[in-house]
Structure formats: structure tokens, C-alpha cells
């Protein structure tokens with residue numbers, strides 16, 4: 001009897017604490033008092049549900065990131081750009097440019113080619129979302145190291161959860177490998193959809209690879225057509 005009473009007391013105490021926290025939350029978002037307005041009832045419905053952070057919140061939380069050796073000693077990182085609710089997201093390996101150029105990275109030939117690919121789909125760079133597995137440029141454009149990918153991946157995961165796209169196009173082996181947790185080459189992965197957090201992922205060759213292997217453009221175009229068909233049926 002005594003132990004059941006203590007358990008009930010603990011439950012009541014936790015519930016009171018939860019209610020207290022909730023009222024603090026309501027106060028924090030500007031609510032001056034409890035009412036039965038539709039917005040208050042909506043907020044109560046949302047209570048306890050896990051909310052994904054917005055892109056702005058993720059970016060602000062990262063701050064001047066020093067989580068890995070690619071950190072640029074406080075210079076801005078290349079977070080990502082495009083539509084915050086894009087249906088199609090492109091994920092590359094690392095942004096172009098040296099750390100000192102991060103504010104204004106030069107448009108490299110691979111980025112120009114990606115823009116052309118996006119335009120040939122009838123889309124614009126502003127209608128999709130483009131980002132990278134790591135947010136800081138790598139020395140001499142080398143592929144990101146596993147520890148750098150590991151440090152930066154939580155940021156990408158939060159971005160994906162915030163955007164919640166219908167399809168992610170993984171550009172190159174670093175992006176495909178990180179999203180699909182595989183070391184398989186892109187040649188084995190491309191051409192079909194895979195899964196990341198319930199979102200379809202189409203791996204394909206990185207535009208940089210196309211610059212030196214133009215014969216692969218046909219494969220990439222086939223992958224893009226599958227993406228567009230996927231978007232049509234989503």
C-alpha cells in the first residue's frame with residue numbers, strides 16, 4: 001500500500017512539473033494567460049509531440065562550429081541554400097572554396113553543372129535545397145574524412161528533418177555513403193531509390209565526376225528522370 005502511494009505521488013509530482021514546464025513554454029512564446037482559443041487548444045494538442053527545428057534554429061544553434069578539424073576559426077560556414085520546404089534536396093560532399101572564401105565562395109564548374117542539371121529538370125536552384133555532407137570546405141577539395149563526416153552529419157540530419165523533402169539526390173560517394181551507411185560505389189547504388197529516415201534517396205555521380213567522365217552524363221540523366229517521376233507520384 002505504502003509503495004503504491006509513493007509511486008502515485010511520484011506520478012502526480014511529474015505531472016505537476018510537466019504542467020509547470022508547459023506554462024513556462026506558453027509564457028516564453030508570448031502567451032499571457034490560459035484561454036480556450038483555437039490557438040491555445042492547438043498548442044495543447046502539440047504538447048508532448050516532438051517538433052523538428054527550423055533551418056534558422058539549426059543554423060543559429062551551430063554558431064561558430066568547431067566540431068571538427070575543418071572549422072574555419074569562426075568564419076561563416078556554407079550551411080545550405082534553397083527552398084526551406086523543397087520537395088527535392090541535393091546533397092554533395094563538401095562546399096567549394098578555401099576557408100577564407102567561405103563568405104563568397106567562387107562558383108566552381110561542378111556547381112555550374114549542377115545548376116544546369118537542375119534547370120534541365122524544369123526547376124530552379126531556388127526551388128530545391130542544396131547542401132553538403134560537411135559544411136566547411138576541405139583542404140584542396142579532398143573528400144571529407146570519416147571523422148569530419150561523423151562530426152557534421154547530425155547537422156545534415158536535422159536539415160533533412162526540417163525540410164522533409166520527398167526525394168534526396170545524393171551526389172557522389174561521400175554523400176551516398178553517409179546517407180546510406182555503405183561503402184558501395186555509386187555505380188552500384190545509382191539508378192534506384194534507397195531510404196533514409198523514410199525519405200527516398202537517389203544516389204548519382206557528383207558533377208565533378210561528370211567533368212572528367214562526360215560519358216556518365218547519360219546515367220545521371222536517367223537518374224534525374226527517375227527523380228522527376230518520383231516527384232510526380234509523391
Ligand code: SF4
Nearest residue numbers: 065067068071136152
Ligand atoms: S565541417 Fe561541419 S562539423 Fe566540421 S567545423 Fe564545419 S560545420 Fe562544424
